[in-house]
Each structure stands twice: as C-alpha cells, then as structure tokens.
Amino acid sequence: MAYKGTDFYLSDRLLSDEERDIRDAVRDLVDEKVLPIIEDHFKAGTFPNEIISEVAEMGLLGASLEGYGCAGLGAVAYGLTMQELERGDSGLRSFVSVQGSLCMYPIHRFGSEEQKQRWLPGMAKGELIGCFGLTEADHGSDPAGMVTHAKRKGDDWVISGEKMWITNGCIADVAIVWARDDEGVIRGFLVEKGMKGYTTNLIENKWSLKASVTSELLFDEVVVPESNRLPEAKGLGGPLSCLNQARYGIAWGGVGAAMAVYEVALKYAQERKQFDRPIGSFQLVQQKLVQVLSDITKGQLLCIQLGRLKEAGVAEAYHVSLAKRDNIKMALDAARNMRDVLGAAGICHDYPMGRHAMNLESVYTYEGTHDIHTLIIGHAATGLKAFT
Ligand code: TGC
Numbered sequence: 001m002a003y004k005g006t007d008f009y010l011s012d013r014l015l016s017d018e019e020r021d022i023r024d025a026v027r028d029l030v031d032e033k034v035l036p037i038i039e040d041h042f043k044a045g046t047f048p049n050e051i052i053s054e055v056a057e058m059g060l061l062g063a064s065l066e067g068y069g070c071a072g073l074g075a076v077a078y079g080l081t082m083q084e085l086e087r088g089d090s091g092l093r094s095f096v097s098v099q100g101s102l103c104m105y106p107i108h109r110f111g112s113e114e115q116k117q118r119w120l121p122g123m124a125k126g127e128l129i130g131c132f133g134l135t136e137a138d139h140g141s142d143p144a145g146m147v148t149h150a151k152r153k154g155d156d157w158v159i160s161g162e163k164m165w166i167t168n169g170c171i172a173d174v175a176i177v178w179a180r181d182d183e184g185v186i187r188g189f190l191v192e193k194g195m196k197g198y199t200t201n202l203i204e205n206k207w208s209l210k211a212s213v214t215s216e217l218l219f220d221e222v223v224v225p226e227s228n229r230l231p232e233a234k235g236l237g238g239p240l241s242c243l244n245q246a247r248y249g250i251a252w253g254g255v256g257a258a259m260a261v262y263e264v265a266l267k268y269a270q271e272r273k274q275f276d277r278p279i280g281s282f283q284l285v286q287q288k289l290v291q292v293l294s295d296i297t298k299g300q301l302l303c304i305q306l307g308r309l310k311e312a313g314v315a316e317a318y319h320v321s322l323a324k325r326d327n328i329k330m331a332l333d334a335a336r337n338m339r340d341v342l343g344a345a346g347i348c349h350d351y352p353m354g355r356h357a358m359n360l361e362s363v364y365t366y367e368g369t370h371d372i373h374t375l376i377i378g379h380a381a382t383g384l385k386a387f388t
Pocket residue numbers: 093094095097098132134135140141142143144167235236237238240241242243244246317366367368369372376387
C-alpha cells in the first residue's frame with residue numbers, strides 16, 4: 001500500500017486537536033502567503049516585510065510567552081509553528097525566533113514591569129521589531145570573551161563596541177545588547193533605534209539566509225539610561241538562557257525544512273522518467289527518499305518528546321542541544337540529497353532545494369555550531385568540558 005506524506009509514524013496521534021489546528025493554520029499561511037513570494041525575495045536578497053503583519057495577526061510573535069498580548073502556546077504547539085515557518089524558509093523562522101525567543105523572552109524574563117509594558121505588546125503585534133546582539137567579530141562560539149563594554153556614568157551606562165552577524169539588526173527598533181561592565185559582569189541593555197552613537201550596517205554579500213536581514217551593530221559611546229538595563233540579567237547565563245529558547249524552535253524548524261525538500265523530491269521522482277520509467281522506481285532513488293523520510297520521522301519524534309519534557313519543566317540545555325544538532329544536520333543532508341534526486345533541475349530557483357540547503361548552512365552555524373553542541377552534549381555525557 002502506498003504511503004503519502006511525512007507523518008510515517010502517525011505522530012499526529014501524539015498531538016492534541018488544538019496543536020494540530022495551530023500547525024495546520026500556519027501551514028496554510030505558509031502555503032498561501034509565503035511560498036508564492038519567497039524565492040523572489042531570496043533572489044533579491046530581501047526579507048518579506050509584507051508577511052510580518054500576517055504572522056503577528058496569527059499570534060506567532062512571542063507565541064510561547066504568557067500575557068502582554070502573547071499567545072501563551074505550549075511548547076509542542078509553539079514548535080509546530082516553527083516547523084511550518086521553516087518549511088517556508090529559514091529566514092522567516094529566523095525572524096520569528098529572534099523576535100520571540102531572543103528579544104521578547106529576555107524582556108519577559110529579565111525585564112522590569114515598565115520595560116515589559118513598553119515593548120512586549122507592540123512586539124507581539126509586529127509593530128516593534130527586535131534584534132539580539134551577543135556575537136562579536138572575534139567572539140562567536142566563545143561569547144564569554146566579548147569586549148563590548150558598558151561603563152556606569154551616574155544614572156546612565158555608556159556602551160562602546162561592535163556586534164556582528166545580527167539577524168534583524170537594521171530593521172530593529174530595539175536591540176538586546178550584551179556587554180561587560182567595569183567589574184567584568186555581562187549585562188543586558190535595551191538599545192533603541194535613534195540613540196546617539198548607535199548605527200547599523202547591512203551585511204549583503206551572503207549566499208545563505210538571503211531572505212533575512214543580517215547586520216553589524218556599532219556602538220560609539222551610546223548613552224543608555226539605567227531604566228534600559230535588564231535588571232534581572234547578570235552573567236553569561238542571561239543570554240545563554242535565551243539561546244535555549246531559540247535553539248528549541250530551530251530544532252523543530254529543521255524538520256520543516258526537511259519536509260519541504262522531501263515532498264518536492266518525492267513528487268518529482270514519481271513524475272520524472274528516465275529509461276522509460278519513473279526515476280522513483282529505481283532502487284537507488286528510493287534509497288535516498290527513504291533515508292530522508294526515515295530521518296524526518298525520527299526528527300519529529302525527537303521534537304515532540306523534547307517539547308513534552310519542556311512542558312513538564314524538565315528539559316535541560318543539553319536536551320535542546322541534541323535536537324538542534326541532530327535535526328539541522330539531518331535537514332542539511334536532506335536538502336543536499338533531495339537536490340540530487342532532481343538532477344540539474346535541482347539547482348534552479350524553480351525548486352526550493354538550493355535555497356534550503358544554502359539557508360541551512362547558516363542554521364548549522366548559528367545558535368551554537370554543530371560542533372559546539374557536540375561539546376555541550378559531550379560535557380553532559382562525560383562530566384568533562386572539552387571547549388578548551
Ligand atoms: P560556561 O562556563 O559553561 O557557562 C557560563 C554560565 O552560563 C550558564 N550556562 C547556561 N545558562 C543557561 N542556558 C545555557 N544553555 C547555559 N550554558 C551555560 C552556566 O551555568 C554558567 O553560569 P554561572 O552562574 O555558573 O556563571 O560558559 P562557557 O564560557 O564555557 O561557554 C559555554 C558554551 C560554549 C556552551 C556557550 O558559550 C555557547 O553556547 N557558545 C555558542 C554561542 C552561541 O550559540 N551563540 C549564538 C548567538 S545568537 C544567534 O546565533 C542567533 S541566530 C538567530 C536566528 O536568526 O535564528
């Protein structure tokens with residue numbers, strides 16, 4: 001009996017009706033509003049701004065947070081939204097990850113009540129955009145080495161330094177900036193667009209995540225009031241706890257990207273003929289399709305269980321690392337192998353393989369590289385750190 005689709009293990013049965021409804025609503029949005037325009041944006045190197053209000057109206061910005069106009073979704077429902085967004089494009093999922101997990105989450109978790117009231121409702125509506133500045137040109141995998149500095153001056157702080165590779169940077173109304181104070185403590189600040197000495201540069205020469213805004217942030221003695229410091233964030237654990245949230249969504253996103261390329265390759269293999277037969281009838285082509293279907297199935301189950309651990313409050317950072325590491329490697333391999341099934345056609349913009357493969361190279365690197373996650377899991381398994 002022929003099997004169609006990507007739910008090979010009937011994992012839909014592990015979801016509630018509400019979770020399936022949310023997933024299906026985002027799936028429809030992506031099919032109707034994202035897929036028709038995304039390839040052109042990717043080619044032009046532009047982010048689809050026109051989709052921001054649509055994802056906001058659906059409650060997808062800061063969707064896992066409670067209150068302040070946020071949807072308060074459970075972890076699995078939230079993950080399913082990220083899966084569907086990345087089925088569209090990693091750049092769209094990145095935009096939503098950064099807005100929700102890296103900007104709204106730290107304000108929600110570490111911010112004052114005044115900061116929450118000021119920023120969160122507008123960010124949930126997509127009227128205010130955020131970015132997250134942790135990485136520096138010389139400090140990527142090792143953010144503890146950051147040199148961006150915040151000096152206390154009366155009631156203010158003076159921030160100097162540079163952040164690199166920052167998603168949403170040039171379009172952000174507020175940047176969550178992590179900087180070291182005179183005592184060496186890492187603190188988080190809300191740096192607002194238009195503050196004197198704060199500028200951004202667009203990073204344009206990319207072949208990956210082209211439908212996403214990537215920027216450099218420059219701080220030339222930017223005076224930031226104490227009321228713009230996140231009062232509850234102290235030390236590297238602050239930004240790293242935000243990464244746990246974003247990495248969780250990325251793990252689901254990897255499943256979505258793999259689903260996208262698998263579904264296209266399956267249809268192509270059933271229709272494309274060589275040697276008077278559909279190429280899907282050749283054993284070697286079936287082997288490639290089966291490998292990806294098998295990997296997607298395992299990736300889905302991994303994410304659902306991780307989501308349930310999160311909902312039970314027992315998910316550790318190393319659980320998240322394993323899912324981010326495995327699912328993004330899986331999706332990258334899937335994009336390459338499904339491109340192969342399309343032969344020459346696979347290198348064209350008519351099909352999404354190249355776009356997903358290129359995007360996933362960034363996803364493999366950001367939010368902790370594949371190898372950094374290996375070391376995080378290795379630390380958890382052995383009790384021994386291997387970073388240095
Ligand atoms: P280490 O000494 O292990 O830890 C320092 C302090 O942080 C605590 N901690 C965590 N807290 C919460 N969540 C985590 N995942 C945590 N990991 C560690 C730790 O307990 C400690 O606390 P305390 O109180 O004892 O001080 O730190 P380390 O310097 O040895 O570094 C550890 C390492 C390498 C794992 C970490 O720095 C790391 O994850 N590096 C990768 C950097 C990274 O992922 N950067 C991402 C930048 S943002 C981004 O890429 C956005 S892409 C956006 C998009 O478009 O989607």
